[in-house]
Amino acid sequence: MYFDHRRRNDPNFRKALRREHRRQEKAAREEAEAQGIQQRQAIKAAMAEAKEEGFPTDVEEKEAYFMNEVARGEQLCQEGFANISKSMKPEIREDFEERSTMTGVLPKLSVAEFRAYNRLAEQMDFFVGVNRKTHNHFRRTWNELYTAASDGKQPKNMTLRQFIALGLDFCHSLTAHHSIEERHFFPLLAKKMPAFREELELLAQHKQIHAGLDKFETYLSECRSGEKELSLGRLKELMDGFGTVLWQHLDEEVKELGAENMRKYWTLEELRAFPI
Numbered sequence: 001m002y003f004d005h006r007r008r009n010d011p012n013f014r015k016a017l018r019r020e021h022r023r024q025e026k027a028a029r030e031e032a033e034a035q036g037i038q039q040r041q042a043i044k045a046a047m048a049e050a051k052e053e054g055f056p057t058d059v060e061e062k063e064a065y066f067m068n069e070v071a072r073g074e075q076l077c078q079e080g081f082a083n084i085s086k087s088m089k090p091e092i093r094e095d096f097e098e099r100s101t102m103t104g105v106l107p108k109l110s111v112a113e114f115r116a117y118n119r120l121a122e123q124m125d126f127f128v129g130v131n132r133k134t135h136n137h138f139r140r141t142w143n144e145l146y147t148a149a150s151d152g153k154q155p156k157n158m159t160l161r162q163f164i165a166l167g168l169d170f171c172h173s174l175t176a177h178h179s180i181e182e183r184h185f186f187p188l189l190a191k192k193m194p195a196f197r198e199e200l201e202l203l204a205q206h207k208q209i210h211a212g213l214d215k216f217e218t219y220l221s222e223c224r225s226g227e228k229e230l231s232l233g234r235l236k237e238l239m240d241g242f243g244t245v246l247w248q249h250l251d252e253e254v255k256e257l258g259a260e261n262m263r264k265y266w267t268l269e270e271l272r273a274f275p276i
C-alpha cells in the first residue's frame with residue numbers, strides 16, 4: 001500500500017524507479033554482450049585449433065572423424081548426467097541414486113574407456129582399411145541400388161554392366177562379411193554375449209538376409225549372362241524381400257557392440273586382448 005501510494009504520488013520516487021529499471025536493463029545488455037564476445041572468442045579459438053589439426057579428406061576418414069566426435073559428444077552428455085546428482089539436496093540425491101542403480105545406470109566411463117569399449121562398434125560401422133567392407137558401405141550401396149530400382153531409372157554415371165556389377169559386388173561383399181563374422185567374430189563374443197549365440201537374434205537375421213540375398217544374386221547373375229533382361233521393378237521386389245531385416249541387422253549388431261553394452265560383459269583387458 002505504502003509503495004503503491006508513493007508510486008502514484010511522488011514524482012521523485014517514480015523517477016528513481018525508472019532509473020533503477022534502466023540501470024538493470026543496461027547491466028543485462030552489457031552482460032549479454034560480454035557473453036557474446038566470450039562465445040565468439042571461444043568459437044574462433046576452436047576453429048583455429050581445428051584448422052591446425054587439419055580436416056579428413058576422403059569419405060571414410062570423414063565418417064570415422066564424424067563418429068568419433070559423436071561418441072565424444074555422447075560421453076560429454078553422460079558426464080553431464082552423472083554430475084546432476086552432485087547438485088541435488090541430500091534426500092533427493094539418495095532417491096535419485098537409488099533409482100539410477102535400479103534402472104542399471106553404471107558409473108560413467110572416462111573418454112578413454114568409452115573409446116576402448118566402443119572400438120568394435122566403430123570398426124563394424126566405419127573401419128578404414130583395405131578390402132574391408134563395413135556396415136556403412138553396405139548402407140550406401142544399398143541406397144544407390146534401391147533408389148535406382150524404385151525410381152525405375154539406372155544411375156546416369158553407370159552402364160548397365162556396371163550397375164549389375166555393383167549389385168553383384170554388394171552380394172559378394174555382404175556374404176564375405178557375414179562368413180568372417182560367423183567363423184571368427186561371433187564365436188568369440190558368444191562366450192559371454194547371448195545375442196551372438198547360434199540361432200539367436202543376430203545369426204537368425206543373417207539367415208533371413210541370405211534367403212533374400214541369394215535370390216537377388218541369382219537374378220543379377222542371370223541378367224549379367226544375358227539369360228534375363230534386367231527389370232528394375234523386379235529388382236525392387238527382390239530387395240524388398242530382405243531390406244527390412246538387413247537394415248535392422250546392420251543397426252542392431254553395432255548397438256550390441258556399443259560401449260554401454262560391451263562393458264556389461266567384458267573387462268577392458270579382455271577387450272584389448274581381442275584379436276580383432
Ligand SMILES: [Fe+2]
Binds near residue numbers: 253
Ligand atoms: Fe556386421
Ligand SMILES: [Fe+2]
Binds near residue numbers: 178181202206249253
Ligand atoms: Fe552381421
